[in-house]
Amino acid sequence: MVRYIIRRLIWVVILLFAISVLTFSMFFLLPGDPAQQSVPKGATPETLAQVRHRMGLDQPVYRQYLNFLHGPDLVGNDKPSGVLNWPPNLGYSFRNEQPVLDTILDRLPVTASLAIGAAFFWLIIGIPIGILAALRPRSLRDRAAMGFALFGVSMPVFLLGIGLLYIFYFKLRWAPAPSYVPFWENPLSWANHLFLAWLTIALGTAALYTRMVRGNMMEVAGEDYVRTARAKGLTERRVVGKHILRSSLTPVVTMLGLDIGTLLGGAIVTERVFGLPGVGATTISAIAESDLPVIQGVVLFAAFFVIMFNLIVDVVYAALDPRVRYS
């Protein structure tokens, strides 16, 4: 297992490198010139050249990438740039010259709050509904559960978010104005302000988990060992809880890890709809302004979380399912 983990960590580095190269390349393939967008109207070619130099865009693309890994300070902060430094320096925003890493870390608590709360709700919504549906296949409650799943999967996140905001905030005044209150300022207010955002993400994801749990349980219920357990006279509660559910939930753990990892990269749509200053909202602004350092930083950050959570769930999977062994 230790060797397996070490091998996987090496792959993490390789994958992050590949993603950074890909992001860098894609940025330069897209239309738009961040230097030109930054200079005032009628700027002389000399002015444009100065701004391009400040952004490091006057260098060949490969040199810019190497500077991204480890390069000179271009904004006068007396600190070398580059992810290979310690602590890693992801560069400085073209737009406001803020250190990219600082910006991401500043926004991370918001995104983490969103991800963890949403995960909690999609688990407590999705899993029980999936279980209830699986226990009575093709019954009315099963059809209702599948109807819910279809709704959740089909409904676009932005529409759901806007709809919830319109109804519960604007019309009924049951929810507060879209904003973020830090947990340490007021935990209750923190939860109150995030509740609709949590629901927005949770309903769609819960739908997927409902279908997954239902499908897994129905499949496991047909296994020989379950039939044996029933034949041995175990109570239905024990059969479902100890034998069916446990096997059914291991894929859920895998999905949970990946979903949380993905969300930590920024729930872009939800953050924008609810005015949450998280990583996702930062990404949108950066893309609109062709702010390469921020785009690069956020993409790497998100990729890091997804890859690491992928690794964690693989390890947890082995612990949950004795049939799985990594050599």
Add this chain to the structure above:
Amino acid sequence: MHRLKVVKVAAIAACLAMVLAACGGDGGGETPPAGGGAQGQGVKGGTLRMVANADVDYLDTADAYSTVGFSLERLYSRQLYSFDSSKTGNELNVPVPDLADGAAQISNDNTTFTFKIRKGVKWAPPGTGEVTAEDFVRGVKRMYDKTTPSGGQSYSNLIQGAEEFAAGKAKEISGLVASGDTLTITLKKPASDFLSILSMPFFSPVPKEAEKYKVGADYSKHVIGSGPYTLKEYVPTKSMEFIRNTNWDPATDPLRKAWVDRVTVREGLEPDAIQQTIESGDADISMDTIPPNAALQRLSTDPQLKQQFSVQTTGCTRYFTMGTTSASDTPQAKISDVKVRQAVNYALDKVALQRARGGPFAGDPASTVLTPTLLGYQKFDLYPSADFKGDVAKAKQLLTEAGYPNGITLNYVGTNAGAGARVNTAAQASLQRVGITLKQKLFSGFALYTDSLGLPAKAKEHQMGNAGWCPDYPGDGARSFIVPLLDSRSIIPAGNSNYGLYDNADVNTKIDQALAEPDQAKRGALWGEIDKQIMEDAPWAPYLYDKTQFFWSKRVKNWIWTAWSNEADYTAMWLNPNTP
């Protein structure tokens, strides 16, 4: 400001906009801003809570060059001359002394301006002392920072010695002399609009304490106010807070009442959420968005909401630019032929274009280069048609005379989303009626300018293009309009704004005359003449005088719009109730 960078993020409810426009209503007319008398007495105190979609470009007065930047700068910066938002009509567009103690002394040849600096105007902490003439010199010199050059350089370059300073050939700007409390500015040539130019925040004084910060993004986080407020905190893309300048003396500031105690800005909301938040009373005003199109009809007709709603002609224009030289010609289409361009002017259905942009709320059909907020604007239409819907017969006749009896295909550029995309469709439909086909190449957002319109080398690609522009200041603002857009001496190889490469020596001569003419009436007449002459050459097909809509919360009183920033004057409004 150029290319409508300053135009706010508009709600993109495309379908509803067209339905809304079709429903009509009287929302196209301007609504007067809330007046002070009608709202009762001013109330001191409270926090003006702003919400925003995006971030400001800069708070550093040297670099801010947007509607949002200019409107926020009203809170904390002052200039030698500024606007008085308590005035009405055309008087509002005439700058008055602010930090200047009395009217400027202007030499007979309109090249030397001498100002006495008002005493008793103190910097907010951590600034120290009073505003001095030297602070103005510092402010102008900062505009030439190498890493964050100011958009105001095209104006500061009017000052003698500025270009030498910029090139590093001089340590000081010879035309800027500070002596005690007197500032003398000498220009290279006469500029009749120089007082209006000085009203732009580029020319704000900057305290010596600012020298420890880099120009641009760095100082934006630490601006020191000379106005009624100062910056407490700015977290880029997230939030801002302005608090009272404890050293501000209202007796020294006749232009700002500064009723509220604090101004906060929260960024990152979508336009729909901003609208809901303001209507619910959880925020007071939007920093950078307009109400969603779907809400406009309701806001303009609801008895309560319409008191919190206003539509203003911004002074901005929407137009189609057209190539005027052989550089734009293709074997299939000689756009350099004036008859072709005049045919386009006749053919356009401006009502359809208006509808594409959002109906009467979005603007009024345009027929001139100058817009209604500019000195010299006259209402005329050299290419009239019934109800602005286009004169198909006349357009076809002109095309035939130009040698295109069966029509013509023009290379066209525009944006690929939002209102721009709808305009492309409406333009194609109206021009198709006379046989003009648009071969469209579309771009995302600003790339339209950086990758096509702004590049003279790509003239053949943009024989016709959809563009927009705003003046930098109202009243005497024709310099910021006609000079970059239609003076051939402004043409540059990249970032060009004279997209059609229009070159008329006579027009250039008249422009110089107008810029130097000291008499306002004569100046206005000259600009009007220039406007007509340009429209005869038809390098443009203007189609809309832009309008912007505004909405504020119920407790905001004395909301007054000003063309100087294309926004409300935040220092004029008060809150009732004023808690929070």
